[in-house]
Amino acid sequence: MLKSTKLEYGDGRVGKTTLVKEVGNKVKGFGQPVMVVVSKIPDIGEIQNKIADGIHLKFEKTTKDERAKELWCRLKEGKFIIILDDLWNEWNDDEDFRKIGIPLVENGKGCKIILTTRRWTVCKSMECQVTIQIDVLDDDEAWALFKMNANLDENVSRNIIEEAEKIVKECNGLPVAIVTRKLRVLEEGGDQAMLSYCVLYIRRITQLMWKTWLRYAWALELYGKVDSVEEVRIQVLEAIDYLKDSCLLLKDTQWYIKLHDLVRDVALWIASEEESGFMIKSRLELLNESFEPCRAISLLNIEEKKLPGRLIPSNLEILLLKNCDVQGTCFQWMKELKALSLTAGKHCPVGMISLYALTSLPKLRALRLENFEDFSFLRNLRTLEVLSLRGLGFEGLSNELWRLENLKILDLTDCTFRSRFPPNVIQRLSS
Template sequence: MGGVGKTTLVKKVVGEAKGFDRVITVTVSETVNIEKLQNKIADDIDLNFEKNTEGGKATELWSRLRNGKFLVILDDLWNEWDDDGDLRKIGIPLVKDEKGCKIILTTRNCNVCQHMECEETVQVKVLEDDEAWALFEMNAGLKNADSRVIGEAKKIAKECKGLPLAIVTLAKALKGKALERWKDARKKLERSGLMEIPSIQTEREKNAYISLQISYEHLKDKMPQTCFLLYVKLHDIVRDVALWIASEEKSGFMIKSRLELLNRSSESCKAISLLDSEKKNFPNSLILSKLEILLLKNCNVQGTCFLEMGELKVLSLTVVDGSTGVISLYALSSLQNLRALHLENFDDFSFLGNSRKLEILSLRRSNVNGLADELERLKDLKMLDLTDCSFSSSFFPNVIRRLSQLEELYLSIMTNDICLAIKSLTRLTRLNLWVTSLHFPPDFEFPKLENYKIRINHSSSGLDNRFEEARSLKVEKVFPYNADSQLLGKLESVVVSGIKDEYVECLTNKTQQKVSVSMI
């Protein structure tokens, strides 16, 4: 069943796996997207595809994987796969003559394990009552709580039926709340007959969903509630709850990825999310005067559509690689209330300088060479994402250092002046960076960062699943100790490869044993 901790457990296994060239983790889910799985595997092994077709990519993956030793994690597998069909279609060769892929899978269906003839099956069970209470107590901070609160908390913990996802989510939501809030939550758990969600089959699953609903209701204001409903990547149980809440409340959210629904009732919509990969045309005749959030992928949009979106605050437009569709963006300059903008795979930003109120800007995988003049006019910008963008070597330092309000910066860039530009950003607290060691001056110091993911000398800017922690460092071949020494004491994850043993020893000492130093 979902929410019992299978993914969490397998992540621990990944962290301790040894004897492999690489560990590859892919999330399969109920609806299998072969291209997405292929791209994730390629990123994990630093493979740049030469072919664009599904079959061509499978051949390239097969050729690379059969000549090494790899551990492949197939997380959340819903249906049986076989070697000759599904695995070959993706490009995953099983071990032969000590070369190829060993596979660990997670599934909520025991039949999957039996059909695939797994060598060993580990059943992850729900927590016992004492384990469940210990987990709930820790996450709710109940050590010094009022006895009446503890009484309610024990009843609520029991209603979570031993599911870690429900326990942790609900405990954190109720932490520090008044007694009446605890009573309300307990009553809701006890009396709920729950929902028109097709995937709910047992009492235990019902209470997991209710726990998430209560957690949603305890969010402090509308903004985090909105973010929850406009999910991108969520546990499938959490996703179901988000969709149910959005359909039950008068939220004005369009939660179905079907364009025909827009034509029926669009005038009252506050948020529209159409992020499926199917190519589509956004209707040009809609009245969307109340729309505040618009998320579109692989969707042709005429510029005139934006003229009627005066309240729009958040806009995301993604062009799929290889798409021939053209999205006209000139009318975006009329969106005076726009605060957050995500554009992926674009190359025309002549309108951008007029969006003076922008605070969040993401231009992933875009050509930003003509962006300098426009970007300098965005004085209020707090977050900038230029991951996998192409631009000239002079662009970065001359423009970025003028964005004095930046708090978050995401880059994959190779220029000699990168360090000087970063050092000038005194408000910077979060940094994602891909760079070579050649670009670190001996006396360089990072700003006082709270969160960072830094790759040095690595051949790919993509971040794999071993690199999810808030403070992470990945180094290959040469370790610029002077530049990175100030980060080491706060690290949560270190992955190194091809560096000298004395540097590994130095890393281990400097991190004060708080984090293991993984070697590839």
């Protein structure tokens, strides 16, 4: 039996994570609880790093075994609560905790462990001191949660109330679904769209990603035809803050935020239902599905590098590709494309596409290129308003940039120059 250990289990959307956070914060006699997501395939090194960050420990050693000893020595001298969230497989004895460096409470010091899992077999095999099943909400609780998160009051019209009641019923008492689907009763606009654009990326994203979202929001006119980039920046930051306050975006570390897997799944479900056509797929899935109505496609983390030659979604507005071999003819049919991101990896040929094919995009307003070298085509992208070039060293770029008369945002992060940069371009951006 695992002493000093409490385990909560239940369906993947019933709110176990939120509940254990609250429990950890209210337990007296311990420091700030440290929470780590274990997930299906535990990464011991990542778990060690998260715990070390939580107790302000800077590792002196490099191997996992040595770091486990460092953690053990620090943790056994204090009183800590460690929350291991989303455990998929049983940890049968103290050895699994020792591999990480977690000492259980002994003589009043060490760690109290709170575990969460979706699987009853994990509960049964681990024989924790306390096991609690978390059930879904009943009808009254579900409605109260939805009203609170959607800010519904007595002034809301009956039509909205009826629609909201239908949504709550569809969620079947699952808190994560309720909190996420509250966006259905919000007015269409920044908050709802911003969540949709978050899911275009992998689950863990940098805190500075708002700069990228700003550029896409501008290109897609997410907030209508506004006068200045600064106005869009304020709107984007307000939307992100709202999503954080609603626990739809979660702080992961000092530098990263993340989407809970289920929030991301529900957000994609909403996006697809509302005909926004968001798609995050691998190539094999693309080959087996119709994606002509798609408005957004993200292929940032796929194994196969060759994009299907028949990718011709005429309604596509935003396309994010990484390490993909793309046929230039694909772009000839993307007449609605407004935002494009292309990243060539170290093991992907730089000439993965003919960039001259981009000149066939009549509405392209935002372009991001990483690890490319040839920019002689830029002068022909007269509609371009946002340009981001990353990690490059080049010359002759100035000859291309001064022709982009509509350019509003220019990002040259990690770029080096061999020639003088034209001041007239900077003056135009600041005006």
